[in-house]
Amino acid sequence: MLKVTVNLDINKNLYIKNPEETELGRRIVQHSILLIDEVGLESFTFKKLADQIGSTEASIYRYFENKQLLFVYLVNWYWEWMKFRVGFFTMNIPTPEARLKTAIQVMVDTSQRSTSVEYVDPEALHRIMVTEGTKAYHKKNIDEENKEGFFLSYKALCRKIADIILDIDPQFPYPRSLASTLLETANNNIYFAQHLPRLTDIRYEKGYLEKVMEMLFAFAMGCIHGAGKELKAD
Amino acid sequence: MLKVTVNLDINKNLYIKNPEETELGRRIVQHSILLIDEVGLESFTFKKLADQIGSTEASIYRYFENKQLLFVYLVNWYWEWMKFRVGFFTMNIPTPEARLKTAIQVMVDTSQRSTSVEYVDPEALHRIMVTEGTKAYHKKNIDEENKEGFFLSYKALCRKIADIILDIDPQFPYPRSLASTLLETANNNIYFAQHLPRLTDIRYEKGYLEKVMEMLFAFAMGCIHGAGKELKAD
DNA sequence: AGTGTTATAATAGTATAACTCTCGAAAAAT
DNA sequence: ATTTTTCGAGAGTTATACTATTATAACACT
Numbered sequence: 190m191l192k193v194t195v196n197l198d199i200n201k202n203l204y205i206k207n208p209e210e211t212e213l214g215r216r217i218v219q220h221s222i223l224l225i226d227e228v229g230l231e232s233f234t235f236k237k238l239a240d241q242i243g244s245t246e247a248s249i250y251r252y253f254e255n256k257q258l259l260f261v262y263l264v265n266w267y268w269e270w271m272k273f274r275v276g277f278f279t280m281n282i283p284t285p286e287a288r289l290k291t292a293i294q295v296m297v298d299t300s301q302r303s304t305s306v307e308y309v310d311p312e313a314l315h316r317i318m319v320t321e322g323t324k325a326y327h328k329k330n331i332d333e334e335n336k337e338g339f340f341l342s343y344k345a346l347c348r349k350i351a352d353i354i355l356d357i358d359p360q361f362p363y364p365r366s367l368a369s370t371l372l373e374t375a376n377n378n379i380y381f382a383q384h385l386p387r388l389t390d391i392r393y394e395k396g397y398l399e400k401v402m403e404m405l406f407a408f409a410m411g412c413i414h415g416a417g418k419e420l421k422a423d
Numbered sequence: 424m425l426k427v428t429v430n431l432d433i434n435k436n437l438y439i440k441n442p443e444e445t446e447l448g449r450r451i452v453q454h455s456i457l458l459i460d461e462v463g464l465e466s467f468t469f470k471k472l473a474d475q476i477g478s479t480e481a482s483i484y485r486y487f488e489n490k491q492l493l494f495v496y497l498v499n500w501y502w503e504w505m506k507f508r509v510g511f512f513t514m515n516i517p518t519p520e521a522r523l524k525t526a527i528q529v530m531v532d533t534s535q536r537s538t539s540v541e542y543v544d545p546e547a548l549h550r551i552m553v554t555e556g557t558k559a560y561h562k563k564n565i566d567e568e569n570k571e572g573f574f575l576s577y578k579a580l581c582r583k584i585a586d587i588i589l590d591i592d593p594q595f596p597y598p599r600s601l602a603s604t605l606l607e608t609a610n611n612n613i614y615f616a617q618h619l620p621r622l623t624d625i626r627y628e629k630g631y632l633e634k635v636m637e638m639l640f641a642f643a644m645g646c647i648h649g650a651g652k653e654l655k656a657d
Numbered sequence: 658a659g660t661g662t663t664a665t666a667a668t669a670g671t672a673t674a675a676c677t678c679t680c681g682a683a684a685a686a687t
Numbered sequence: 688a689t690t691t692t693t694c695g696a697g698a699g700t701t702a703t704a705c706t707a708t709t710a711t712a713a714c715a716c717t
Contacts, residue, residue, distance in 0.1 A: 206664095213665075229563025234703065248665055250705075320565075323557050329463025331554075331618045344621040362624065363638055369615065369622040370608050370642070377607060378600055384565045387578040388603040390596065404597055408604070411649020412642045440693095447694075468674065479695055484676070 197269040202337045203262040206252050214252055216242045218266075219308040221259055226313040230260060230321045257328075261339050264325040267318050268342035270311065271296065275349055278302055285356035286410070292350055293405045296375045298398045319376045347372065358413050367412050371405055378404070431503040436571045437496040440486050448486055450476045452500075453542045455493055460547040464494060464555045491562075495573050498559040501552050502576035504545065505530065509583055512536055519590035520644070526584055527639045530609045532632045553610045581606065592647050601646050605639055612638070 201207075208214030220242050225233045235249045235256060253259040274295045279288040295302060299315040326340055334340070350368035354361060361367070378401050381389035391400050435441075442448030454476050459467045469480045469490060487493040508529045513522040529536060533549040560574055568574070584602035588595060595601070612635050615623035625634050 211664075231562065235705090236703075243666095245666055245668090246705080247667085247707085251665080255704075320561055320563070323561065326619065327554055327557065327614070328465065329554070335619060340619060344619070347622050363641070364624065365621065366608075366612055366615075366623045366625065366638060367642070369611065370604065373607060373611060374600075374604050377603065380561070381600075381603065385560065385569060385574055385578070387599065388581050389600045390598065391600065404600060407597070407649065408601070408642075408646045411646040413645070415641065415645020415649050445693080469676085470674075477695095479697090480676080481678085481696085482694055485694080489675075 197266060197273065199262060199265045199269060200338050200341065203258055203265060203339060204253055205250075208252050208262075213242075213244060213248065215308045216244075217249055217252055217259075218263070219310070222263060222310055222313050222317065225260070225263075225317050225321070226310075230317075230324060260321075261325050261334070263314065264318065264322060265339070265342045266309065267314050267322070268346050270306070270309075270314075272342065272346040272349055274302070275346070279353065285353055288353045289350075289357065289409060290402075290406055292353055293371065293375070293402050293409070296372060297379070297402050297405070319380050322376060323373070354409070354413060361413050363412070367409065371409060374408070375401065375405055431500060431507065433496060433499045433503060434572050434575065437492055437499060437573060438487055439484075442486050442496075447476075447478060447482065449542045450478075451483055451486055451493075452497070453544070456497060456544055456547050456551065459494070459497075459551050459555070460544075464551075464558060494555075495559050495568070497548065498552065498556060499573070499576045500543065501548050501556075502580050504540070504543075504548075506576065506580040506583055508536070509580070513587065519587055522587045523584075523591065523643060524636075524640055526587055527605065527609070527636050527643070530606060531613070531636050531639070553614050556610060557607070588643070588647060595647050597646070601643065605643060608642070609635065609639055 206214065208218050217238065221233070221238055224238055224241055228237070233256065235246045239246050239249055253262065275292050278295050279291050282288045282291055299311055326334075326343070328334075347365060347368045350371060351364035354364040354367055378389045378391050379398070382391040382393040382397055382401070386393065391397055391404065440448065442452050451472065455467070455472055458472055458475055462471070467490065469483045473480050473483055487496065509526050512529050513525050516522045516525055533545050560568075560577070562568075581599060581602045584605060585598035588598040588601055612623045612625050613632070616625040616627040616631055616635070620627065625631055625638065
C-alpha cells in the first residue's frame with residue numbers, strides 16, 4: 190500500500206503559532222477534534238482541552254487566538270483534506286460522470302478510501318463537520334474573516350467539484366451552486382438520517398451512506414441534464 | 424386588502440411563560456429579533472436585550488430558559504409563518520408545478536406577498552434565518568430537543584413541500600430530501616451571494632432573488648424528472 | 658561551556674456572560 | 688378590598704474567555 194504524506198497548507202492567519210510544528214501544537218489539534226466530537230462545540234472550552242492534554246489554557250492561547258478560530262482551522266483542515274481526496278481519487282478516471290460519482294463517494298464516505306493522517310482522526314473530524322461545520326462560516330463577522338482568506342479552501346473545493354460538473358456539461362449555468370449544494374446536502378442528509386429522519390428519505394441503517402451517494406448523484410445528474418432542457422424549453 | 428390575523432402556535436416547551444400573552448413578552452420577541460439581526464447570535468445577550476427594552480435580565484428569564492431556547496422559539500416562529508404562507512399562497516393553484524414554483528417564491532422572497540404580523544419584523548427574522556438558522560438544529564443535544572418536539576414545525580413545513588413534489592411525481596423517491604434541500608439551498612444561496620460569492624452562481628445585484636428562485640425551480644424539476652429516468656435506466 | 662532564545666507549565670487576575678434569588682411595588686384578577 | 692400575578696431592582700454565584708507574569712527546561716549558537 191502506498192503511503193502518502195499529505196501536505197495540507199492552511200491559512201497562516203488562522204493560528205498564532207503553527208500547531209503542525211510542535212508536539213504540543215499537534216496534541217492541541219488532535220485532542221480538540223476528539224473533545225469537540227465528544228462534547229460539542231458549545232461546551233468545548235480551552236480549559237477542558239488543556240486539562241485533557243495536561244497543559245494549560247495560556248499555552249493553547251499561544252497557538253490559537255480563540256475557540257472560534259481554532260474551529261475554523263479544523264474546518265479548513267477538513268476542506269483541504271477533502272480537496273486532496275477528491276483530486277487524488279478522481280485523477281485517472283476518464284469520464285466526467287464517473288469522476289462526479291467518485292467525488293460524491295469521497296465526500297460522503299470518509300472511512301472508505303481512507304487517507305490516514307498521523308495525528309488527526311478523520312472520522313471524528315467528519316462527524317464534527319456534519320453536525321457543526323456550517324457554524325464556521327455562518328456568523329455576523331463573515332465578511333472580515335472572508336477578507337482574511339479563511340474560506341479559500343472551501344471555495345477551492347467547491348470549484349474542484351464545479352469543474353467536474355462543467356466537464357459533464359460546459360453549458361450548465363449553475364456549476365458552483367450545484368457543487369456547494371452537493372457538499373451541504375451530503376452532510377445534511379447524513380445528519381438528518383441520524384437525528385431528524387423526517388427531513389430526509391434516507392433511513393439510518395446499514396449501508397445508508399451508499400443511499401446518500403446514490404441520491405446525490407441522481408440529484409446532480411437530474412440538475413445538470415434537466416437545467417439544460419428547461420432553458421431550451423423557455 | 425384582506426387583513427389576516429395569523430395564529431401561529433409554537434411548542435409550549437420552548438418558553439416558560441407564553442410571550443404572546445403579555446406586552447413585555449411581545450417586546451422580548453420583537454426586540455430579540457432586531458437585536459440578533461443587528462449584532463448576531465453570538466454577541467446577543469439577555470443583558471443587552473434587557474437594556475434595549477428597558478427591562479432586566481431576570482424578567483426575560485421568566486419567559487425563556489436561555490438564549491438558545493429563545494432562538495429556537497424564533498426559528499419556530501419563522502417555520503410556522505413560512506408554513507402558513509406556503510399553504511396560503513399555493514391554495515388555489517391548480518397544477519402542482521405552479522404550486523412548487525409559488526412555494527419556492529414564498530420561501531425565497533419574504534418581502535413580496537407580505538403577510539405582516541404585528542410585533543414581528545419578518546424581514547429581519549428572515550435575515551436571521553439566512554445567516555444563523557441552522558444553528559437551531561445543529562447541536563450536540565439535538566436528540567433531546569427533538570424528543571421535546573422543538574422541530575415539528577420544520578418537519579411539517581418540509582412535508583408540505585414534499586407533498587407538492589409528490590403531486591408532480593408520486594413515484595419520486597426523494598420528496599423529503601428534495602424539500603429540505605430546497606429550503607436549505609434557498610437560504611444558502613442568498614447567504615453565499617451576499618458573503619461568499621464563489622460558492623454560488625447567483626450574483627448579488629438587483630433582482631437576485633428572482634435568479635435564486637429560477638435556479639431552485641430548475642434544480643427541483645431536474646431532480647424530479649431526472650431521478651425517474653435514472654432509475655429506469657438502471 | 659556559556660549565553661541567548663524559545664517553549665511551556667504554573668499561577669494569578671480581570672471582564673463578562675449566564676444564570677439564580679430575594680424583595681418590594683404596581684397592576685390585574687377575584 | 689384583598690389576593691395573586693407581574694415585573695423592576697439589586698445582589699450574588701459560577702463559568703468562560705481571556706491577559707499577564709514568572710520560573711524552568713530544552714535547544715541553538717558560538
